[in-house]
Amino acid sequence: MPSTQVFKGGVIHSLNPTTLEILDDATIVVTDGVITAVHKSSSEIPVNALPVDIVPQVLPRGDFLIPGFIDTHNHAPQWPMRSLGQGLHILDWLNTVTFPFEARFADAGYAAKTYEHTVDDFLRQGITTACYYGSRHAEATRILAEICHRKGQRAFIGKCNMDRNAPDYLCESNANESLRETQDCITHIRNLPGCAANVENALVKPILTPRFAICCTSELLSGLGEMLKRDESLAMQTHFNEAQQEIDATTQLFPDFQGSEADLYESFGLLNRRSVLAHCTIMTDYEKERIAALQCGVAHCPIANMTVGGGFMVAPVRDFLRRGIKVGLGTDSGGGWASQMLAVIRQAMIASNAREVLSAGQDKALSLEETFYLATLGGARVLSLEEHVGNFQVGKEFDALRIATTTGIHSAMAPTEESDSLKTMFEKFIMTGDDRNIAHVYVKGRQV
């Protein structure tokens, strides 16, 4: 027996980077987690189109559905240490704050307990898909994958690779060990129930995760590139042109590439349409051309970019969009202090305002429509999931948030008024709401 759900009420989703579809009185039919019909208004529904035996979930005025948020860059082991180490430049922050903290995840018991809270929090914040860095520990990473799978969060999970330039207590002993453990994690994730049958659209998927070139020997980067070449469905994530201190250190380690991280990672076979490049704040035109040509996606992390790492890095998002480069948003928890995608959306707007000023008006600031797109459909494109999630198209899976703006909610959100349109309520939620306004979170139709 297929299981069917019918939702009736306000719906807002992105059709493209600049267009929101705002439906006051829509009906969405979900069968076995897949959207099987979207009727734009009650008056449009053909006779007998709705299943007679299903009682629709009718959303009162003030409630509405939006697609789940997609977090394209997130360090699960850093969730408990978000915000610590403000004022440090990236390599100093890693050495003094982050590496000692990630070392705790050698303890599987600690990892299991901490990741329960981590995934719960991200789900509560409406993150229905997360692209996670794990720590370098294989067991902790497998545990993270199992927790996402059990709780029903759509996720990419990567065991972090780092076989040099890290303290002995955290560094992997050699490339071979790192590659072997990576392969074990991939196999484990693909063997989770339901994940093997459909590698393309499994709930939890593996992703290769070289921390960044500074922490990886050439041997390790080559080995990962080989794995990527052998496996069409495997994705890859890394930190890319994040801050000047990092770029200078990378150039010293790999002088042959004359400062081009695009050439560096490409030479190891690590750049393709499944590559997720976090940060991309300092980019030459040449590098933008390369990542556009190679169809890589950018995980824009505006909170981390403007706090930890280098102080005030403002990624050229408008230029990426102009060039057709895929862009999504990342919490970068814990370089970014927030687990809330709402905070990331707001910071993306602030960063884009700064960019407009810094570019003397050339890079126009992002609109609310655009930043919401980045947090949903844009992120889906970065993770090659746009056929499956990101908005409410028929045939996609129902990853959704039910937003409640009025009924007995106490949150930071600006109060709604009788005369507010759905668009106004949406705008108030995005700019001032919080997780208390996220009443239900659905992944593949399952309330999580």
Ligand code: GUN
């Ligand atoms: N570069 C390498 N590792 C990290 C990390 O954990 N966070 C950030 N923001 N940048 C990195």
Ligand code: FE
């Ligand atoms: Fe990061």
